[in-house]
Amino acid sequence: MKMPKAVIFDLDGVIANTVPLHYVATKQVADEVGVPFTYKMNEAFQGRNRMEMIRELCEGLDKSEEELIRLGEKKNEYYKELIATISEKDALPGMIMLMKELKEAGVLLAIASSSSNAESVVNQLGVSMYVDYLVPHHKVTHMKPAPDIFLEAARFLKVNPKECVALEDSQAGLEAIRAARMCAIAVGEAVKEEGADLHITSTKSLNVSSILQIYTKFIAKDGEIRK
Numbered sequence: 001m002k003m004p005k006a007v008i009f010d011l012d013g014v015i016a017n018t019v020p021l022h023y024v025a026t027k028q029v030a031d032e033v034g035v036p037f038t039y040k041m042n043e044a045f046q047g048r049n050r051m052e053m054i055r056e057l058c059e060g061l062d063k064s065e066e067e068l069i070r071l072g073e074k075k076n077e078y079y080k081e082l083i084a085t086i087s088e089k090d091a092l093p094g095m096i097m098l099m100k101e102l103k104e105a106g107v108l109l110a111i112a113s114s115s116s117n118a119e120s121v122v123n124q125l126g127v128s129m130y131v132d133y134l135v136p137h138h139k140v141t142h143m144k145p146a147p148d149i150f151l152e153a154a155r156f157l158k159v160n161p162k163e164c165v166a167l168e169d170s171q172a173g174l175e176a177i178r179a180a181r182m183c184a185i186a187v188g189e190a191v192k193e194e195g196a197d198l199h200i201t202s203t204k205s206l207n208v209s210s211i212l213q214i215y216t217k218f219i220a221k222d223g224e225i226r227k
């Protein structure tokens with residue numbers, strides 16, 4: 001069995017139960033401009049840049065660039081109000097324990113989130129002491145599904161992408177992990193199984209030994225490909 005050198009986590013929907021909060025904040029903006037916004041649409045937008053989402057939502061509404069930016073800022077203000085009250089009880093099941101146990105096992109941990117609010121969320125959940133590197137979102141030009149954010153985490157931690165396991169709940173995020181050629185764990189119903197080395201419906205079923213197992217399999221597969 002082989003342990004990865006690093007585990008790179010997406011934040012929203014993987015560590016933090018914040019996907020419903022993104023929904024509430026975006027729904028408020030969508031209602032104000034009179035466009036439909038469903039929970040399914042919110043899931044499909046996960047992992048993607050906020051302005052990209054606002055642009056798609058307002059397609060055909062003839063909004064100026066300034067208005068679109070203002071709507072993006074509004075969504076963020078609503079979201080910030082919501083995350084101001086979260087705490088460790090808003091972590092997804094088992095994730096704080098998993099981070100603690102991985103650290104104790106000597107694994108490096110990074111957060112690769114598209115959110116400009118990632119640091120606040122990590123602090124509110126009380127997990128910052130486990131995080132070796134939170135990729136600052138402005139460090140990355142091409143957002144998910146581009147691999148850049150995951151590759152930046154590996155570069156900073158001085159590990160090879162093949163020595164990393166990465167976790168994502170969004171389709172864009174899973175594509176980013178695959179493009180970075182890391183071992184991919186897909187979390188939840190919103191992400192398709194294809195392309196993931198492991199798909200789990202709930203974070204409850206994750207622990208150090210499941211990570212060890214899936215990474216060992218990933219490494220073995222890589223050896224087979226090269227033979």
Ligand SMILES: O=P(O)(O)OC[C@H]1O[C@@H](O)[C@H](O)[C@@H](O)[C@@H]1O
Binds near residue numbers: 170
């Ligand atoms: O608007 P923020 O907090 O900067 O976040 C940007 C994106 O961050 C991602 O983590 C979320 O999954 C997306 O829903 C969100 O649009």
Ligand SMILES: [Mg+2]
Binds near residue numbers: 169
């Ligand atoms: Mg996510």
